[in-house]
Amino acid sequence: MDSRNIRLAVIPGDGIGIEVVTEGLKVLEAVGTKVETTTYDLGAKRYHETGETLPDAVLDELRGYDAILLGAVGDPSVPPGILERDLLLKLRFQLDHYVNLRPVKLFPGVETPLGKARPEDVDMIVVREGTEGPYAGAGGAMRRGTPYEIATQESFNTAYGVERVVRYAFDKALARPRKKLTLVHKTNVLTYAGDLWARTFDRVSLEYPDVQTDYCHVDAASMFFVTQPERFDVIVTDNLFGDILTDIGAAIAGGIGLAASGNVNPDRTAPSMFEPVHGSAPDIAGQGKADPTATILSVAMLLDHLGLAEESARVEQAVADDLVERQTGWTGRTTHEIGDDITARVAG
Amino acid sequence: MDSRNIRLAVIPGDGIGIEVVTEGLKVLEAVGTKVETTTYDLGAKRYHETGETLPDAVLDELRGYDAILLGAVGDPSVPPGILERDLLLKLRFQLDHYVNLRPVKLFPGVETPLGKARPEDVDMIVVREGTEGPYAGAGGAMRRGTPYEIATQESFNTAYGVERVVRYAFDKALARPRKKLTLVHKTNVLTYAGDLWARTFDRVSLEYPDVQTDYCHVDAASMFFVTQPERFDVIVTDNLFGDILTDIGAAIAGGIGLAASGNVNPDRTAPSMFEPVHGSAPDIAGQGKADPTATILSVAMLLDHLGLAEESARVEQAVADDLVERQTGWTGRTTHEIGDDITARVAG
Ligand SMILES: CC(C)[C@H](C(=O)O)[C@@H](O)C(=O)O
Ligand SMILES: CC(C)[C@H](C(=O)O)[C@@H](O)C(=O)O
Numbered sequence: 127m128d129s130r131n132i133r134l135a136v137i138p139g140d141g142i143g144i145e146v147v148t149e150g151l152k153v154l155e156a157v158g159t160k161v162e163t164t165t166y167d168l169g170a171k172r173y174h175e176t177g178e179t180l181p182d183a184v185l186d187e188l189r190g191y192d193a194i195l196l197g198a199v200g201d202p203s204v205p206p207g208i209l210e211r212d213l214l215l216k217l218r219f220q221l222d223h224y225v226n227l228r229p230v231k232l233f234p235g236v237e238t239p240l241g242k243a244r245p246e247d248v249d250m251i252v253v254r255e256g257t258e259g260p261y262a263g264a265g266g267a268m269r270r271g272t273p274y275e276i277a278t279q280e281s282f283n284t285a286y287g288v289e290r291v292v293r294y295a296f297d298k299a300l301a302r303p304r305k306k307l308t309l310v311h312k313t314n315v316l317t318y319a320g321d322l323w324a325r326t327f328d329r330v331s332l333e334y335p336d337v338q339t340d341y342c343h344v345d346a347a348s349m350f351f352v353t354q355p356e357r358f359d360v361i362v363t364d365n366l367f368g369d370i371l372t373d374i375g376a377a378i379a380g381g382i383g384l385a386a387s388g389n390v391n392p393d394r395t396a397p398s399m400f401e402p403v404h405g406s407a408p409d410i411a412g413q414g415k416a417d418p419t420a421t422i423l424s425v426a427m428l429l430d431h432l433g434l435a436e437e438s439a440r441v442e443q444a445v446a447d448d449l450v451e452r453q454t455g456w457t458g459r460t461t462h463e464i465g466d467d468i469t470a471r472v473a474g
Numbered sequence: 475m476d477s478r479n480i481r482l483a484v485i486p487g488d489g490i491g492i493e494v495v496t497e498g499l500k501v502l503e504a505v506g507t508k509v510e511t512t513t514y515d516l517g518a519k520r521y522h523e524t525g526e527t528l529p530d531a532v533l534d535e536l537r538g539y540d541a542i543l544l545g546a547v548g549d550p551s552v553p554p555g556i557l558e559r560d561l562l563l564k565l566r567f568q569l570d571h572y573v574n575l576r577p578v579k580l581f582p583g584v585e586t587p588l589g590k591a592r593p594e595d596v597d598m599i600v601v602r603e604g605t606e607g608p609y610a611g612a613g614g615a616m617r618r619g620t621p622y623e624i625a626t627q628e629s630f631n632t633a634y635g636v637e638r639v640v641r642y643a644f645d646k647a648l649a650r651p652r653k654k655l656t657l658v659h660k661t662n663v664l665t666y667a668g669d670l671w672a673r674t675f676d677r678v679s680l681e682y683p684d685v686q687t688d689y690c691h692v693d694a695a696s697m698f699f700v701t702q703p704e705r706f707d708v709i710v711t712d713n714l715f716g717d718i719l720t721d722i723g724a725a726i727a728g729g730i731g732l733a734a735s736g737n738v739n740p741d742r743t744a745p746s747m748f749e750p751v752h753g754s755a756p757d758i759a760g761q762g763k764a765d766p767t768a769t770i771l772s773v774a775m776l777l778d779h780l781g782l783a784e785e786s787a788r789v790e791q792a793v794a795d796d797l798v799e800r801q802t803g804w805t806g807r808t809t810h811e812i813g814d815d816i817t818a819r820v821a822g
Contacts, residue, residue, distance in 0.1 A: 206661050206662045206668075207661065207662045207663070207665045207668075210662040210663060211662075211663070211665065215663070238589075239588050239589060239590065239591075239700050239701050240587050240588065240589065240700075241586075241587060241588065241589025241590075242587065242589075243587075260627075260629075260663070260664060261663055263665070265628075265629075265664075265665075265666040265667065266666055267666045267669065267670065269633075270669075270670075271673070272633065273633050273634065273637075274632075274633060274634075275632065275633035275670060276630065276631065276632050276633070277631045277632075277666040277667045277669065277670040278628055278629060278630055278631070278666060278667070279608075279628070279629040279631070279664045279666055279667040280626055280627070280628050280629070281608075281613075281626060281627040281628070281629075282624065282626055283624065283625045283626070283627070284622075284623065284624050284625075285617075285620065285621050285622060285623035285624075286621065286622075289621075312714070312717075313554050313555065314554045314555045314558040314559075315555070315558060315559070315563070315608070315609055315714075315717075316608060316613075316627045317555045317559065317611070317613075318613040318614055318615045318625040318626060318627055319613065319625045319626070319627040320554075320555075321615065321618075321625065322615065322618075322623060322625040325619070344717075344718055345717045345718050345720075345721035346721060348696065348718050348721050348722045348725075349721040349722060349724060349725040349730065351722075352587050352588075352700060352722060352725035352726060353587055353725050353729065366660070366663075369660075369663075369692075369693045370692055370693050370696050370718060372693075373693040373694060373696050373697040374696045374697060374699075374700060374722065376697060377696075377697040377698075377700035377701050378700060381701065382697065
């Protein structure tokens with residue numbers, strides 16, 4: 127890949143996904159890198175028109191890009207689980223996005239519901255496993271709809287899957303000033319999976335003597351996100367625990383409108399995919415009310431992943447500056463206006 | 475049972491469990507009800523001395539009491555999972571504590587990490603399922619310790635188990651002024667279990683036209699605990715999601731030192747068990763630093779469960795008054811002193 131010419135697949139998806147992706151692309155273009163985008167109409171509309179969620183031919187095509195930018199998928203008109211499982215999770219699984227990277231960072235000037243938290247208290251990265259655990263889709267039901275129904279849900283954890291994400295997290299921790307890594311699980315109850323995670327974590331830690339390690343049960347960690355977020359630097363955790371923790375993380379770092387994420391394939395056997403943590407928010411869709419900041423920060427992660435560290439930093443700085451400005455009561459901007467303002471800073 | 479003569483089994487357990495239970499019993503006696511207590515030495519010490527966690531004979535004896543008061547079990551000297559699984563969870567499962575009742579209530583005067591939350595914003599009850607789900611202990615591992623290891627963890631959900639806890643939650647919601655019940659799950663990913671929970675919830679809701687219902691994914695609910703706790707009145711949820719949510723709940727309601735819980739068998743086929751949400755906190759054990767308030771509030775729940783509503787209200791009021799007093803800078807009291815002060819209010 128010529129990193130100066132990004133071949134990008136864009137999946138705007140549904141609801142506000144479409145609006146925020148427009149702004150993300152605007153910022154990306156302003157960076158000065160050559161970007162060639164191809165848009166894919168995956169999501170609720172295509173599902174209703176054709177019954178398709180993610181056809182194999184499209185999946186194969188997507189493999190050819192340098193990266194994917196996704197807005198959000200989901201609409202109340204589609205039964206729950208379909209677009210999630212057959213589109214979003216299918217992309218994550220098929221493209222082997224085994225690292226779901228979610229920074230939890232309180233930017234200066236941003237209001238947090240935590241009365242006393244300062245930006246230096248909330249600055250962590252959650253490394254969420256992305257391809258196994260309770261997200262494997264395994265399970266079943268018997269005697270459905272009767273008083274004797276039983277429904278199971280199975281979590282799959284492999285040494286292969288756990289070790290690679292744990293290693294990634296150790297590398298991430300080593301590269302940060304604090305060099306601290308916390309494993310979050312529920313080893314006292316989920317004893318089989320917890321045992322594999324804890325043993326793997328301990329074994330790999332021997333190779334990283336400079337990384338300070340810690341363990342925290344998921345219930346306690348969820349509490350500490352609220353009471354002592356400064357405990358955490360890098361966290362590595364299971365797919366489901368990571369899902370929950372990063373939403374608490376979004377809350378304490380100023381809201382879901384700012385939370386970025388990368389579904390990363392560190393081995394680069396397939397393109398990584400960047401998306402805001404928020405959903406399609408059908409209730410405010412099409413009204414210009416969505417905050418495109420999370421998508422723009424996801425674009426910064428995308429640039430970093432493609433080796434464009436300087437460009438990435440420039441986008442993040444533009445967002446940081448815009449967030450400071452917002453403090454002064456500069457509210458009421460539309461999705462477009464926020465996108466324009468950040469674009470101007472990036473270009474400027 | 476003669477509700478004026480409580481036959482109580484007491485399991486102080488480990489660490490601060492022993493200290494807080496002493497205060498809980500002091501308050502219970504001050505209520506004026508005749509209480510006959512028998513103490514059981516279950517916990518880390520007994521495990522080390524005899525290898526026993528919960529012998530069948532003890533379990534059988536425990537069945538004969540009106541209720542159980544538990545402090546906390548767990549010690550770093552015992553491998554993780556043993557006391558949890560073979561003592562605490564065994565009690566919950568064997569005594570069919572299918573409702574794990576956890577109020578999340580911000581008392582006036584109590585400091586919360588949420589800058590803007592007022593007591594009226596944080597006032598809910600989490601009805602956590604207590605006998606199945608991912609806590610069933612099902613799962614296994616293969617090729618343990620090799621690069622080819624696989625570890626599974628299974629969630630068991632039955633129509634029987636889900637319906638009874640959902641019904642309990644609807645009754646609870648109906649009895650509260652707001653009459654609102656929210657189901658929390660992750661139906662879009664845990665599709666088999668989620669489908670059973672959602673269908674059961676919808677079906678039972680038809681019998682409760684006066685209860686306003688709502689659904690929330692666990693990740694969003696965790697976020698809303700921090701950003702909009704006022705959304706919630708009564709919540710019904712799965713065992714693991716309830717574990718996580720109630721720790722966030724403890725955080726926003728002023729900390730784990732105040733969080734009470736009841737492991738309730740609503741059919742009264744076995745005694746219910748009341749315990750603080752916090753653990754044994756070995757780091758501060760034996761120093762008189764533990765806050766016995768959570769245990770005292772658990773005693774209030776115990777009294778209520780035994781039909782002593784007036785006595786329960788008296789204990790809760792004494793705690794509420796003590797909490798208001800603390801605001802005025804009255805800190806530094808020991809475990810005993812706090813217990814004494816609340817006892818005096820209850821007696822007085
Ligand atoms: C939409 C849903 C399947 C998804 C998840 O659970 O991973 C979302 O909550 C997220 O965090 O990206
Ligand atoms: C100690 C542990 C097994 C327990 C649980 O997970 O239920 C605790 O966290 C709780 O919430 O009571």
